[in-house]
Amino acid sequence: MNEHLAMLGRFVRSPRTTGAVAPSSRALASAMVADLDLSGPVRVVELGPGTGVFTRVIAEHLGPAARCLAIDVDPGFVEQLQRRCPRVEAVCGSAADLQALTASAGFDRVDHIISGLPFASLPAAVTAAVLDGIVAVLRPGGTFTTFQYAHSYPAPLARAFRREMSARLGSRPARHLVWRNVPPAYVLGWSRRCA
Numbered sequence: 035m036n037e038h039l040a041m042l043g044r045f046v047r048s049p050r051t052t053g054a055v056a057p058s059s060r061a062l063a064s065a066m067v068a069d070l071d072l073s074g075p076v077r078v079v080e081l082g083p084g085t086g087v088f089t090r091v092i093a094e095h096l097g098p099a100a101r102c103l104a105i106d107v108d109p110g111f112v113e114q115l116q117r118r119c120p121r122v123e124a125v126c127g128s129a130a131d132l133q134a135l136t137a138s139a140g141f142d143r144v145d146h147i148i149s150g151l152p153f154a155s156l157p158a159a160v161t162a163a164v165l166d167g168i169v170a171v172l173r174p175g176g177t178f179t180t181f182q183y184a185h186s187y188p189a190p191l192a193r194a195f196r197r198e199m200s201a202r203l204g205s206r207p208a209r210h211l212v213w214r215n216v217p218p219a220y221v222l223g224w225s226r227r228c229a
């Protein structure tokens with residue numbers, strides 16, 4: 035309940051950045067990591083962790099040599115994550131600075147990027163900078179996973195995002211509908227084409 039209130043409060047103050055009135059469900063979080071093997075020495079980045087619904091599931095799957103950097107612009111969410119999820123390295127910053135943030139964390143590559151960013155409401159310049167960063171850091175064969183709400187999945191903006199991502203990563207996304215989320219959502223997972 036606290037997490038729901040926290041997200042609602044952030045949404046009222048900053049609707050475009052927060053992008054949702056409530057955290058995602060545990061079912062959606064599980065689906066976001068279902069196809070990923072995080073047991074080895076992987077480097078994982080979570081964008082827009084918010085209250086940490088995905089973060090906790092990611093942390094449960096991380097092997098001992100794996101590292102996960104969670105990046106959120108909201109200092110309150112980051113402080114909460116640092117306390118509640120010490121297995122993950124939570125930093126306050128913009129996903130638009132992905133390359134600099136992963137470099138300062140000492141990541142020499144990124145294997146998996148898991149995003150809860152509200153691309154549908156972010157300013158276009160921020161989305162463009164985030165996509166540039168993803169292309170700059172994600173290794174060939176690495177994955178990018180995000181979700182889109184089912185009701186807005188056919189909307190032009192959502193379709194344009196998928197097209198752009200597919201063009202940049204050289205692959206088409208695997209798609210999985212999660213009903214147990216309010217609202218239901220498609221998990222989309224791209225694997226970056228090996229050169």
Ligand SMILES: C[S@@+](CC[C@H](N)C(=O)[O-])C[C@H]1O[C@@H](n2cnc3c(N)ncnc32)[C@H](O)[C@@H]1O
Binds near residue numbers: 051082128152156
């Ligand atoms: C819809 S919430 C998602 C939270 C959580 N992943 C979930 O699914 O419940 C979006 C999150 O993205 C964060 N965010 C928005 N713009 C961002 C940016 N440019 N860089 C990093 N985080 C950002 C917000 O602060 C918020 O925590």
